Amino acid sequence: MKNDQIADNFSLLAKLMDIHGDNSFKSRSYSNAAYQINQLNVPLSSLTTSQINALKGIGDAIGKKIQEQIESGEFSLLQDYLKKTPPGIIEMLSIKGLGPKKIATIWKELEIETLGELLYACNENRLTLYKGFGEKTQKNIREAIEFYLQHQGQFLYAEIDPWAQQLLEQLVANFPDCITLAAGAWRRQMEIVPYLTLVTSIPAGLLQQQLNNWHFTIVSLDEQKLECTSREGIQVQFVFSAPELIYRSQFELSADVEFIEKWNTHVGWPDGAVYQSEEDIFKLAGIHPIPPAQRELGEIIDKAKTGPLPATITAGEIRGIIHCHSQWSDGSDSLEDIAKAARQQGLEYLIISDHSKSAFYANGLSTERVMEQHKEIDRLNEILSPFTIFKSIESDVLSDGSLDYPTDVLAKFDIVIASIHSNLKMPQDKSMQRLLTAVANPFTTILGHPTGRLLLSRSGYPVDHDVLLEACARYQVAIELNAHPRRLDMDWRWIEKARKLGVMISINPDAHNIAGMQDIRYGVLVAQKAGLNAIGNLSSYSLSQMREFILLQKKKQGK
Secondary structure: OOHHHHHHHHHHHHHHHHHOOOOHHHHHHHHHHHHHHHHOOOOHHHOOHHHHHOOOOOHHHHHHHHHHHHHHOOOHHHHHHHHOOOHHHHHHOOOOOOOHHHHHHHHHOOOOOOHHHHHHHHHOOOHHHOOOOOHHHHHHHHHHHHHHHOOOOOEEHHHHHHHHHHHHHHHHHHOOOOOEEEEHHHHOOOOEEOOEEEEEOOOHHHHHHHHHHOOOEEEEEOOOEEEEEOOOOOEEEEEEOOHHHHHHHHHHOOOOHHHHHHHHHHOOOOOOOOOOOHHHHHHHHOOOOOOHHHOOOOHHHHHHHHOOOOOOOOHHHOOEEEEEOOOOOOOOOOHHHHHHHHHHOOOOEEEEEEEEOOOHHHOOEOHHHHHHHHHHHHHHHHHHOOOEEEEEEEEEEOOOOOEOOOHHHHOOOOEEEEEOOOOOOOOHHHHHHHHHHHHHOOOOOEEOOOOOOEOOOEOOOOOOHHHHHHHHHHOOOEEEEEOOOOOOEOOHHHHHHHHHOOOOEEEEOOEOOOHHHHHHHHHHHHHHHOOOOHHHEHHHOOHHHHHHHHHHHHHHOOO
16 A cells, blocks of 8 residues: 555545544644655555654554555555545545535534535534524535535536527537437436437537547547536537437427337337427327326326327416525524515415524524514515415424424414424335324425435435325325425435325425526426426415415315
């Protein structure tokens, strides 16, 4: 093992010891040893044991650990620390501005173990509540994480969408006599896009030249496709096609494998057919159009044979904002500013859902502060009428499944969103016990982000969706489709079953600032994949319908 490897091992060990809060004298000694080894101009492997031990800052104890690494290529003490440290905590050491002390606070006090969770916490202004994390520090950490994640190979839809749109527009503008079309996971509105796929008739040589001018790195090029990587780390696949075949290529690259297999087997392709658009493909096949977002399972082809597919929800059919956080808890904007912004956007109501008292990390509302907020809501409703602010709370689901206010306080809310935020590492029997108890609570109106997942960061706790959906149907509880691009939870793959059971879906932005309300769009996009229409979405209710819904919820509570 070379000097730099041994030094890096000692440096990492020192940082891990500091993160775990171990003896600071020992951690400093390993850090100093790393520094001294880096100054050597001779290989440690060329020295005798006594020579190593005599080096400045080394000594017998550290000398033995150097010998271990030279002889075996292993460092057992470091391995012990690596085993008891979550991988995401180790990864945080790669982020500029995050040293061991800050990482220790993030892990031990915020209970955050991945970069994705940490980025989400930055966006919720949670770091500023802890010593050593001001607004500027939080901003710097957020930007450093975003930069780091951009180079990891997979992207959230919301991250890649504006960039992909711009690239497509630039290609069309630069090659107006050629055709370039969107395809792949981006066009299918998948929540995660591993790489961008475009179908094009641009000659390979001209395309390569233009991409070089735009500072793309060409990875591979053959007659079928060109693969490259942008400066932002986004992988792009260009599939070449003759103009007369390009819409068929786009079609075949804009669907799941199961869908295409069903199409090829039961529909097929007429000999010599030339398509001027994807609409031509469906027209010649005698099948009603199927949007790219819904080209997942083959069974939808049979539905499209019998008649037009039902219209799916659009962003314009959202009538109010449900689940938004203000400065009362961990939001960055005042309640009044949020309400005015929602009204200006043409919305009819705001259901403000700040964090409850157990969410100390998010400045959750004590019972006294709940009453104060309700007074402000009453005042604002007089000013903003007919626009209405409804009284809501995102109530933490505690370990036993209970909500964290007594019933007399819960009864004062119009809407209660029950969400699990703590003790996320639990087996399915425990998660289901908590979820089912919360759903059975007569004050629970909406079950918030039901799996607790953070896309590309945290898988979430295990959930038996079949049992959970049946319980929500039984107790008349809606399920949130949290529209934050890193959540999109509940997963769209369960929405159709939820609707068959009569469970309402509620597309909510979980916004922590005014700009975050626009995230509702991403919830709508994945809801379209499940065929959800506005009738099945709670946030598409008009103001009068929402009032009626709240009255029904009060009846459930025995009022």
